[in-house]
Amino acid sequence: MRRRLAARLWQSLVVVLIVTTISFVLIRVAPGDPFSYEFTTVSPAIQAQWRHQFGYDRPIPEQFVRYLASIARGEFGYSVMRREPVAAVLAEVVPRTLLLTGLSLALSLVLGIIIGVLQATHRDGWFDRVSSGFLLTLYSLPDFWGAMMIAFVFAYWWQLLPTAGLVDPALHEFMAPWPAAVDRLRHLVLPVASLTLLSMAGITRFQRAALLEILPADYIRTARAKGVAESAVVWRHALRTALAPMIVLLGVMLPALLGGALFVERVFQWPGMGYTAALAIDAHDYDVVTAVVVVGSVMVVVGNLVADVLHAAIDPRVRE
């Protein structure tokens, strides 16, 4: 087990390194640089001087080695757009994305599992058909479109909730703790709901299929024959077995959830990693773009690693 874990760790490191290399190279070979768009009135000589100052005029392999060293020091480079070290930018935006994706993941798991179980236990009934149709529709929607529709309906047409930002920009810091918490929750509702609805559909489908596979199993029949209540059969015996593959799904879902968060953050102007990356791409802020990709890839491989470990922990076949 330890050897396998070490191998997975090593694989993860390689994946992060490959992703870092690709993102680092791609942003640098794209037309423009941090100084070419914003400062068009500055002479080419001065722009060249700034490029030299930041080392952007060095060969890409040399820049890459320097950047890796900077990551090793925990600095992640310097944001030209924001005039601060990228580590400070990350310290601000990563927790926001984690909050958004973490809440969405938890909610989509809970709701997805419950609905999946209900669908499986009421197979081909009206609930199964209606909820399957609804979730399939959600599943087929592009992330950004779904988020935009939710914003339109709840924030623009019905004006029930705030459309953008983390908190009320004018009031939040002066609120008492309870109203401040409510304010934060109100701003969380739409982005979290968007991300949850869009990721919940996959979980539900997966859970439904897993449970349908297990419900005809011999040990379930035995439990029923022993007179165990149907709810206990489903929720205690069948679901426990059907949850194991969900852990694998978790690992697969993380990249999709992070990818979805990029769009959702943009639509709701949620200043997390995705929103910051979009602004940085517009400004060709090299180090911020690369750092966001690196952190995103680390989050994905760590998520997968944890899922693998958990899966091995609960499934003896995997351990062997």
Added chain:
Amino acid sequence: MRNSALLIAAVVLLAACTDTKGSRATSAPGGTLVVAIGGDVAEAFPPFVGDENGRMVQDLVFDRLAEIDSSLATLGDKTFAPRLARRWTWAPDSLSIAFDIDPRARWHDGKPVTASDVRYSFRVFTDSSVGSPVASLLTNIDSVSVRDSSTAVVWFKRHIAEQFYDVAYQLVILPEHVYGSIPMDQLHTSEATHRLVGSGQFRFSEWKPGERVVLLADTANYRGRPKVDRLVMTPVDVTTGESQLLTGQADFMEAFPTDHVDKLASNPNARLLAVPKLGYTFMGMNPYEPNRKNVAHPIFSDRRVRRALSMAVDREGLLRNVFGTNGRLGHGPFPMGLGVADSTLRVPPYDTTAAAALLDSAGWRRGTNGMRSKAGRPLRFPLLVFNTSVRNQRYAELLQEQFRRAGAQVDIDRVAPSVFFPRVYDGKFDAMISSFGTDPSPGGARQNWATSGIGPQGQNFLRYSNPRVDALLDSATYSFDPTKRKAYASSAFQQIIDDVPAIWLFDFNFTAAVNRRIDLAPIRLDEWWANLADWSIPTDKRIERDRIGLASAAPKP
């Protein structure tokens, strides 16, 4: 002699800003203004400012030596009110002006404003390593000397009509003791330029890129404190901004969607504020090949083709389609709010028959599919437009259809601003829809249409060049006689119109939405925020965010 259009506009502005419900009781200063701004603040350190959001922050935090009044007349100094300079004295030969700094003026860190700050500011704005967009407008200033700690003497190379305007309108004064220790070539990358220390009526409090900029009332300001406590600027997209205005989350949005203004009539929170603005939008046609800068463009190098395309466009129809009844038609390379604007100039008329004849005569014949071609080359070109402007994209689609009827195929190339502007600056486009915001002087047109505006220091993206226009714009800029000045400018504008470098689509129109609880001060044509310190919120109209108070809002040490 004021331009009549400007007078009418001023009357409209005053009417727009007058509270129709009658006078309200004078109330104590206080309240929070939330302004929804389109896009982020890119730069707010004055020498770097190139966009309107940055200019707003700059103008609220920093002061100039003198401030132009709402007439925006740029001749002499009669229309300027004292700011950091409490008075000024012209030298007998008019080649220098001594500015006497107001002894009450203080930087926001408490240090007094001195004459050496003026000298330092001039150095920063004109230093080549800083690359300020304003540098090319300060070329007539030779130097700034310090006579004593409160007297700065600005020396000019030539005595011209707008020399006072050049120094008073273009030069923003910076604190030398804050920024002076930073090498000029390091200013662009210095964190200090994101922590603004000025002398304006608002002081800088917080700037979180992509989230908000917060300014606070400077209660000890030599010009008096603003009537509100706080100003919070939040970058939003159009839909979010609209929603925030309608629900009262925001108090002001400059560019409210024109096709939704009817919602404001019945909205309990926001009302419409429609006033003209100094700027215009056009479809420019590049006379040179996009990738070979000195090779004539196969389509647009021919003036007959440019004229024919212009005549194929029903500009008034397009305007109605996009703006409804709130649009303002473009009249040429100038906005109608400009002092030297002239609505009588002859723009190519909408005449599809004449357009077809012109294209025929230029050798572009219709084929069996209805599209034109010449020597095997189809009349087809990409139209560059940036994807964040709903209006410009809509114009692009309408133009595409009108050109199709004339036998020209247009491929709309929608790109992000970060791609659009480098391509435009590099001349890497065939046709594009873009805008010029102008300053009050006819000299501002030189940046856009004179030969001197070609290159990195100007904005003549179309590389339009006509020596007659250069001479006329110079004469308009340097003439001391307002009548001659307008005549020169009109001739220059007519010549540009006749050369058809562009199709004049619309003048900027300020369709802002403002919260009903706000009492506005008169809006200036060039900068809606110029009198923002005089905006107020009556005590009986204040809501929760207005009651925070300045003491609570002050940044924590």
